Amino acid sequence: MIEVRKLSKWYQVHEREPGFIASFKSLFHRKFRTVKAVDDVSFFIPEGEIVAFLGPNGAGKTTTMKVLTGLLHPSDGEVNVGGFVPFQHKKEFKKQISLVMGQKSQLIWDLPAAETFLVNKVIYEIPDQDYEETLGDLVQLLQLEEVIRKPVRQLSLGERMKCELAAALLHRPRIVFLDEPTIGLDVNMQEVMRRFIQDYSRKYKATILLTSHYMADVTALCERVLVIGKGRLLYDGAINQLIDKYAPNKRIRLQLAKRAHERELEDVIHGMGTIVHYAFPDLDVDVPREQVSELSARLLSKLNVLDLTIEDPSMESVIAQAFEARTEGGSAGA
Known part of the structure; x- marks a missing residue:
C-alpha cells in the first residue's frame, strides 16, 4: 500500500x-x-x-x-x-487517503459537525447509500449520537477530535x-x-x-x-x-525490610546486575533479561525483602537509546 x-x-x-x-x-x-x-x-x-x-x-x-x-x-x-x-x-x-492532524481542524467552527460531513460528502462524491451506511458506522463506533448536531464551538476537545476522525473517514x-x-x-x-x-x-x-x-x-x-x-x-x-536491541536490561525494584550495606548487596548480585539506586529501603537493580529470574530468586533468598517488582523500560527510554546509538550509517532493520 x-x-x-x-x-x-x-x-x-x-x-x-x-x-x-x-x-x-x-x-x-x-x-x-x-x-x-x-x-x-x-x-x-x-x-x-x-x-x-x-x-x-x-x-x-x-x-x-x-x-x-x-x-x-x-x-x-x-x-x-x-x-x-x-x-x-x-x-x-x-x-x-486521509490525513488527520491532531492540531489542525477541518470542522466549521460555528456549525454542527453534521454540516461538515455533508460538505465532505459532496467533495468526495460519496453516494447517498454509502454515506448513510458509513456515517451510521462512525456514529456508533465513536458514540457521536449526542454530538454531531451541536455547534463545533460547544464541543469538548475529545468530542471535536472524534468528529474530526469521522469527517476524515467518511469516504472510507x-x-x-x-x-x-x-x-x-x-x-x-x-x-x-x-x-x-x-x-x-x-x-x-x-x-x-x-x-x-x-x-x-x-x-x-x-x-x-x-x-x-x-x-x-x-x-x-x-x-x-x-x-531487545536498545534496552537489553530489565529493572528489579525492591523494598527492603532490613538495611544492608552496599558491599553486601554487591556480593549478592555478584556481577549479574548493576545497582542503579539505593536509599534504604528502596533498591533498584538493572539486570540482563536472561538473568532476571535467577537474580530475583537470589535477592529474595539472601535479603530481607518486603516487596519486589520487575519492570520493562519505558518506550520513551527505548526510543532515546535508539537515537543515542545512531551510527553514521543511519538505518537499521529487524
Whole structure:
C-alpha cells in the first residue's frame, strides 16, 4: 500500500549574521545551507497494517507524511501510495487517503459537525447509500449520537477530535495518516480513540501510519515501528525486537525490610546486575533479561525483602537509546 524508496527532502535555508550591516550585505550576497529534513529513507507497508512512525520533534516525521499525502514534492527518491504517485494529485488518489492532524481542524467552527460531513460528502462524491451506511458506522463506533448536531464551538476537545476522525473517514479511505490523533485528550478518551482506530482498520482493511508522542498509543495499536532521527531511518521492525536491541536490561525494584550495606548487596548480585539506586529501603537493580529470574530468586533468598517488582523500560527510554546509538550509517532493520 505504501512504498518508499530512497526518499529525500531538503531545503535551502538563508543564513546571515545579526545586525544592520549584515542585513544590508544580504541584499547582494546571500548565504544558504542545505537542510536535509528527510535523507534516503526507504520502507514498505502492506495493506491493513498499523505502523507507528516515531521520532523527536524535527526528526522528519511530518515532512515524510506530507510527501506521502502529496502536500510536498520529494527532492529525490520514489514514493508510491495505493498505486499512485502522491504529488501528481490525481483525483482517484485523493479519494483513497486521509490525513488527520491532531492540531489542525477541518470542522466549521460555528456549525454542527453534521454540516461538515455533508460538505465532505459532496467533495468526495460519496453516494447517498454509502454515506448513510458509513456515517451510521462512525456514529456508533465513536458514540457521536449526542454530538454531531451541536455547534463545533460547544464541543469538548475529545468530542471535536472524534468528529474530526469521522469527517476524515467518511469516504472510507484505504490509507490513513494519523499525526498525533490523541494529543491533548484525557486517558479515557485516548482509549476510545485507540479502540476506534483498531476497529476501523479491521473492518475496512485500512493501512494506517501513526505518529504519536504517547507511547501508550504505539504499544496498544502497533506491532511494527519505524524510528526516524535527523531525517534518517534508524529502525524498522517489531516493537519487541526494538526493546531487545536498545534496552537489553530489565529493572528489579525492591523494598527492603532490613538495611544492608552496599558491599553486601554487591556480593549478592555478584556481577549479574548493576545497582542503579539505593536509599534504604528502596533498591533498584538493572539486570540482563536472561538473568532476571535467577537474580530475583537470589535477592529474595539472601535479603530481607518486603516487596519486589520487575519492570520493562519505558518506550520513551527505548526510543532515546535508539537515537543515542545512531551510527553514521543511519538505518537499521529487524
